Amino acid sequence: MSAETASALDPDDGLLVLDGIVKQFGGLTAVDDLSIAVEEGEILGFIGPNGAGKSTTFNCVTGRYPPTSGTVYYDGEDVTGTDAHRMVTKGLARTFQEFRPLEDRSVRENVELALTPDKLFSLQGLRGETRQRAAAICERVGLGDRMEMLPDELPHAGLLRLELGRALATEPELLLVDEPFAGLSGPEVESISNLLSDLRDEGLTLVVVDHNMRGLLSLIDRAIVIQFGAMIAEGAPEEIKQDPTVQEAYLGGDEL
Amino acid sequence: MAGISQFVIQSTIRSGLYALVAIGFTLIFGVGGVLNLAHGASIVLGAYGVYLATTVLGLTTGVGFVVGLLLPAAFSGLLYLGIIKRFDHEPIMVMILTLVTSIAVELLVLNTAGSQPVAIPQFVPGNVTLGGTNVQYNLLAVFVLSWLIIVGLFLFVNYTKTGKAILAVSMSDKGASLVGIDSDRINLITWIIAGVLAGIAGIALGSQLGATFSMGRTPLILSFSIVVLGGIGSIRGSVVGAYIIGFIEVGFVQFISNDLTGIAPLLVLVGVLLVKPEGLFGRELAE
Amino acid sequence: MSDRSDRGDGQPLDRLNPMRLGLRHQLGLVGLVGLGTLPLVIDATFALTLALAYFWGVYAMSWDVVSGYTGQISFGHGVFFGVGGYTSALLNLGYGIDPVFSIPVGALLAAVAGLIIGVPALRLRGPYLSLVTLVAPLILVQVFIFRSDIFNGEQGLSSVDPLFGLSTFGNETAFYYVALGLFVGVLALLLLITRSDAGSVFTAIREDEDAVAAAGLNPAKFKIMAFVLSAAIGGLAGAVIVHTPSGNASPTTLMSVTVNVEVIIAAILGGMGTIVGAGVGGILLILLREQLSKVAWTVPIIDTPVSDIDFLVFALITLVLLYALPGGIVRWVIELGGQSVAKLRGRDDVAADGGQTPLEQVYDSYAEWFSGGDDDER
Incomplete structure (x- = not known):
């Protein structure tokens, strides 16, 4: 194994730091002592074959469930096991790979929800401001002409845009994007890539999770590859592509 | 020491009855993934089926028992075909509809047969003294019957083709349909079997205490508690759950206060749901 | 983009002005006033x-x-x-x-x-x-x-x-x-x-x-x-x-x-x-x-007056409603009302709103109406 399992990362090594994360389900170890630092302002590719533990890692960070052991630092602060909604308030937003729009309301209203303050008594929505902000975000993610549609009228790429819009509405510093390119056509991949790199240029830090490098090569600054819950390679996308360990991991299975 | 042996014997026998009560409920949840709140209504129909055949129509006890099994089986099957099938993937809708149905059945029974308890013939009359405790033969018969059914169901599910199909549907609807199993048919069979089992439970309960229109309520709550305790959907878990609740209830009544009858299952239910919602053995309830 | 968005800038209190409410709300208010005077008759x-x-x-x-x-x-x-x-x-x-x-x-x-x-x-x-x-x-x-x-x-x-x-x-x-x-x-x-x-x-x-x-x-x-x-x-x-x-x-x-x-x-x-x-x-x-x-009628066979089994009637109505009008009576009435208003104004079918079923559409418009979006019936 050539991977450097850089143990004992410092809380300030990056905007988001995972230090020795382990997640077990019963006897199964899904994530095995994983340490990662996400630097501010970068686009990090988080790559691994299906079943490598990407989503589990993701869920440990976003607060869906706590890790079995290890520490998550966000902005230098220990946030291990923090609830999903608190992570969002701290500035870490996510998209759902399987797309989870609220089917009962329009695209714009989906985005409006993410703009709603986490307060029990709020009439903000009755003023027009939220609506305008939501409309602006819809424009930003390329749904400007479809914001009155219901989610089930949107094509696949549209749903991804909606996921992004909803995440952006929470005004994140760091955005975790889960498998954005699966099922997209070439031009769509390019268009979403452009959107993501524009967002980075505006100051957003991004982690893009995917099971292969398709669409990522030109987008990401750095890639981390995991297999069986442990890191097997880290580096610039071109290096990763040539890395023998990585190639072996993908042999006979997915295309890298 | 007489207190202890009495406690053990009474608890064991009562637990057998409870297992009998809960098992149909478990079966439906395990296979269909829905909570059948009309389980209590099936129990009522079992007891009143016997009453209708023997007392009202004057048929023999044997025929009465058959009617007591067929009536709830038919009810349960029709309930599935008429209502549940359409709302198969909406567990909450199923709860609302089965609850409404069960109250409708109760009121129908109340308005036709009255509010007074009616007598149901016993399986076996008479008493016997066991370890210093006086036990009705009828209760012993229920106990034996309960184990016969548990073992029978186990063999049926594991060793017959239909049984295996039921098992497959309980694991995955989609998977089962991929290998050519008609999950609607399997669900229907399950509901009918559950109806028969509820009928047996109804006759057993009625033969002891008499039948009333609301006799299905306590068993329904009991079923929740047992099934939640044992892990929803697992037959083995339910049997264990039945024994735990049986022992707790008899213990409460014998060692604390007679007024606590019926409250033990409720407390166990709420306790388990709050502390360990996945049950002692079964699948996850809470996310 | 529709004409809805430029409606959104009114103050919350403004929306409570009866003259600015949608038709159905005005009808609702009239209804409440009616209930208030009912004891007279x-x-x-x-x-x-x-x-x-x-x-x-x-x-x-x-x-x-x-x-x-x-x-x-x-x-x-x-x-x-x-x-x-x-x-x-x-x-x-x-x-x-x-x-x-x-x-x-x-x-x-x-x-x-x-x-x-x-x-x-x-x-x-x-x-x-x-x-x-x-x-x-x-x-x-x-x-x-x-x-x-x-x-x-x-x-x-x-x-x-x-x-x-x-x-x-x-x-x-x-x-x-x-x-x-x-x-x-x-x-x-x-x-x-x-x-x-x-x-x-x-x-x-x-x-x-x-x-x-x-x-x-x-x-x-x-x-x-x-x-x-x-x-x-x-x-x-x-x-x-x-x-x-x-x-x-x-x-x-x-x-x-x-x-x-x-x-x-x-x-x-x-x-x-x-x-x-x-x-x-x-x-x-x-x-x-x-x-x-x-109702004096007695149900045959079980020989019970209807009034004693009112719950059965409710249960049946519930079932029928769940099949026929899963959105409930009020949504249905609003939908009917909306359609007839549209007809009166000589507008075409209302379902131009992106292929929803009428029920979904009613629900949608209903929800929007109250959340303070639209101003008028469509």
Whole structure:
């Protein structure tokens, strides 16, 4: 194994730091002592074959469930096991790979929800401001002409845009994007890539999770590859592509 | 020491009855993934089926028992075909509809047969003294019957083709349909079997205490508690759950206060749901 | 982009100006005024029936705010009516406290009960929460029977002071206004809350809790709020009703299984998740039962008068409605109204809105209307 399992990362090594994360389900170890630092302002590719533990890692960070052991630092602060909604308030937003729009309301209203303050008594929505902000975000993610549609009228790429819009509405510093390119056509991949790199240029830090490098090569600054819950390679996308360990991991299975 | 042996014997026998009560409920949840709140209504129909055949129509006890099994089986099957099938993937809708149905059945029974308890013939009359405790033969018969059914169901599910199909549907609807199993048919069979089992439970309960229109309520709550305790959907878990609740209830009544009858299952239910919602053995309830 | 967005900049208070409301709201207001003048033309008996109907409207609305909106279905709302009613009755009987003061205490304790039941809601989802709500009233009834010395068991508490020292005979009109006032007050409060941001979070929780959390909102907090709010209102209604001829503090009238289920039926009847629908459903349920009690026809075979099995009729209606009008009566009427208005104005089919079914569309427009978006009927 050539991977450097850089143990004992410092809380300030990056905007988001995972230090020795382990997640077990019963006897199964899904994530095995994983340490990662996400630097501010970068686009990090988080790559691994299906079943490598990407989503589990993701869920440990976003607060869906706590890790079995290890520490998550966000902005230098220990946030291990923090609830999903608190992570969002701290500035870490996510998209759902399987797309989870609220089917009962329009695209714009989906985005409006993410703009709603986490307060029990709020009439903000009755003023027009939220609506305008939501409309602006819809424009930003390329749904400007479809914001009155219901989610089930949107094509696949549209749903991804909606996921992004909803995440952006929470005004994140760091955005975790889960498998954005699966099922997209070439031009769509390019268009979403452009959107993501524009967002980075505006100051957003991004982690893009995917099971292969398709669409990522030109987008990401750095890639981390995991297999069986442990890191097997880290580096610039071109290096990763040539890395023998990585190639072996993908042999006979997915295309890298 | 007489207190202890009495406690053990009474608890064991009562637990057998409870297992009998809960098992149909478990079966439906395990296979269909829905909570059948009309389980209590099936129990009522079992007891009143016997009453209708023997007392009202004057048929023999044997025929009465058959009617007591067929009536709830038919009810349960029709309930599935008429209502549940359409709302198969909406567990909450199923709860609302089965609850409404069960109250409708109760009121129908109340308005036709009255509010007074009616007598149901016993399986076996008479008493016997066991370890210093006086036990009705009828209760012993229920106990034996309960184990016969548990073992029978186990063999049926594991060793017959239909049984295996039921098992497959309980694991995955989609998977089962991929290998050519008609999950609607399997669900229907399950509901009918559950109806028969509820009928047996109804006759057993009625033969002891008499039948009333609301006799299905306590068993329904009991079923929740047992099934939640044992892990929803697992037959083995339910049997264990039945024994735990049986022992707790008899213990409460014998060692604390007679007024606590019926409250033990409720407390166990709420306790388990709050502390360990996945049950002692079964699948996850809470996310 | 439609013309909707430029409508959105009015001040919240502006929207309450009757002249600026949509047609259906104006009709609703006219209807309420009509109910207010009704005692001029009806007799005392019917006034009391309507009073009971308003209480049921409140029951159903209290259920709707937690179950219809957040999707946390309560099968035991009677527990809140019971806590409210018994608290107020016991304070009045035991300590001679005037109903005006004992009623708020009843509502408050019911809110506490809502908190106790709402907390498991944080861990349990779907049917499992419903199990807790289903057994909660049963436990309470058991406790009432266990401590019959205080709660008088199945009989319940009687000879509680009537509200405002009114007399049961002769003051029917006053009781009518008490019930109507409660109905209108609760309706206004719940409309305000469900049309505020909280309402849209509630329905989002019903759709997908994880998505709500991913939007940076704490689903637990909103669920608890819905439970406490719902319990407090249910408790308020229960507390008021025991001080009127419409009810008394007994397990049968406040928290029996039948009550619990009829509340659900009422809300389904009128339309879940709309507040107005639930309120109307509650009223309809009681009026329907009143009508059934006048039917002399006897069902053959079982030889029972229809009035004795009114629940069966409700059950059948519920089934038919669930198949035919799953959105409930109020949504259906609004849809019909919307279509005829559109026809009157010579507009084409309304379904130009992106291929939704009429029902979805009505729901959509309905939700939007109240959330303060649109201005006019389409």
